[in-house]
Amino acid sequence: MLDANGHPKAVDDPLEWARWFEKADRRVALTELAHCRVSTVFLGVDHSWRAYGPPVLWETMAFASGDWTDMEREGVFNRYTSLEAAKAGHEDAVRIAREMERVAVEGSKEAFEALMSELLGMR
Numbered sequence: 001m002l003d004a005n006g007h008p009k010a011v012d013d014p015l016e017w018a019r020w021f022e023k024a025d026r027r028v029a030l031t032e033l034a035h036c037r038v039s040t041v042f043l044g045v046d047h048s049w050r051a052y053g054p055p056v057l058w059e060t061m062a063f064a065s066g067d068w069t070d071m072e073r074e075g076v077f078n079r080y081t082s083l084e085a086a087k088a089g090h091e092d093a094v095r096i097a098r099e100m101e102r103v104a105v106e107g108s109k110e111a112f113e114a115l116m117s118e119l120l121g122m123r
Helices: 014-023 083-106 109-121
Strands: 027-032 036-042 058-064 076-080
Touching: 027 083, 036 083, 058 083, 076 083, 083 109
Parallel strands: none
Antiparallel strands: 027 036, 036 058, 058 076
16 A cells, blocks of 8 residues: 555455555556556565565556557566655666667667667666
């Protein structure tokens, strides 16, 4: 669960968590671009899959649209251990996606692929 400031709050009751999760606005940020939608959300459960380290509770995904919808570009994501890192990661993904749109218009395949590599490297 999240507290009123958007920070995670542990709960012991799975039904309380489920009721919250069903109705909560878990979106941190959403940015719509011409060829891409970048979304950052609170996941609600730890996605670190490790018995140690901080929980991974936020995720940014970039979804392609139009002529960008191929498997290489669809669903590019990164996950985070803090709200602050998730917000910064969202802005990084938006910056890269905007730059990709700019170089795609200019027709620079090399620059586009370099940016795609940077975006994929965020994983």
